[in-house]
Amino acid sequence: MRALGYIRVSTEEQAGQGHSLALQPDMIRQWCGLFGHTLVDVVEDRGISAGTALHKRPGGRELLRRLRAGEGDVVVVYRLDRLFRNAQHGLNFVRDELDRTGVALQSISEKVDTTTAVGKFVLTILMGAAEYERDLVRERTRATQQSLRERGRVYGTTPYGCVAMGGTWSDDAGRVVGQSLFRDPATWPHRELIMDLRGPHDGPAQMSLDAIADELFRRGIRAPNGGKRWQKTSVSRVINSHGGLKHIPPMPVVHEAAVSGGEQA
Template structure:
């Protein structure tokens, strides 16, 4: 079988795990020699993340073109994650390009050869298992992130409407009076269902409310995620800069309830 080799590495992977292109090429060459395949060429995508779809990679496009034109009978990789960003991406490739053009997928590490029924089944199982592991990792990270934020600890990005104060392990999240009022408004409008995401994004732009990135335009995805952890963030204390100024003991100066409410905080302990 005439195969096209494909290798990919992101700069982060190479720095962390030492997964070099040269190592991948050597393993592909050894695999083809062992199984009697002809290695026509090795196509490489260097410094490309797995999150980029195969068709949007320079080397990936070359692989797809070779399979569609029949230049190669299949593609061989060290691991399936060199080719696909997720299970859906992999299954779309397999059900579309590979089956339509009679092309096989070979994986050295997973011992997969989709020119056989057993290989097709193995590919489907491997892709599903990989997607399951990714989904679990995302869920764990989300739960950990939410738990730490409920404790007022900084983890990941700073939520819109909050500010991080302190350094190291003492760094804590507080509500920011200037932006929290907008966050509260956004969440209220989304939960009421009166605005679609795009309508609300346009409304905020008209009001001149800057997005978390500082730009005028709001991303609908940013708005969609905002209500998810809003209730737990609401329990965070307001940052001291928004609290009434502490007067010397005995000073005859009171802060009215209305003033406190305008500042976005309660005047009661």
């Protein structure tokens, strides 16, 4: 069988060891040799998240093009999550791209082979389990973030309009947490100005995001990143996050050295 290998590594994984671009093609070559496949080529995506749809990745588009051109009989990956992490995306890929052209999918780590009914069933179970696990992680992350913000603590970067003070520690994902948040006397008034320009929270917006950005520029208020002009996405983050920060107390007169916030929220 003619095999097309596909490898992917995200920006974060490039700094790690488990899924390097050097390891994946070696494993694919060994797999093809073991099962007698002729390896046509290995298509790669470097610095691409699995959350990006396959057809929106440079390598993913190339893989799809070559499959539709009939250049391969089987797609070989080191792990299923190199191709996708969304169960529906994975099943759609097998149904719409592979089954339609009679191409198989083989995963080295999970020992999945869609040439068999059992292989397709196992793929469905594995993809569903992977998505379930990812959703649980997101729920725990959101709960942790909400709990810390309710207690006036930093989770990740410091929100615009605030300063972080006190001791620091990191969670399992390496995010800085634990510092106390206080209103920054220099930038908190800008946050409140944005809310005043936007209008009552429970009513229609009095000004558009673009209009608010223009007004901030007119008043000479610099953007969170230090630039002269605000982006409407930055304005939107301030508006959407303000409700969860209104309980933050003013900064004490006597305090430790503070880290001024650079987050655009």
